[in-house]
Amino acid sequence: MPDDRYTLRKAADGTWSVVDIFSDYPAEFGDRIMIRMNKEEADDMVDLLNILDRHRRSAQKQ
Incomplete structure (x- = not known):
């Protein structure tokens, strides 16, 4: 999603x-x-953190 704050990055050792x-x-x-x-764990955390960030930004607008 274009407004996502968090993304994945692969390290040289193969971890994320x-x-x-x-x-x-x-x-x-x-x-x-x-x-x-x-x-898998990193991808799940990206999804969770982006959902929490969108929720936080939405609450600030109200």
């Missing part, structure tokens, strides 16, 4: 990170930094 496209840094969820993940 969830990256904030605005800061270009790995995303954080709670106390966990979203790095060195398998693709």
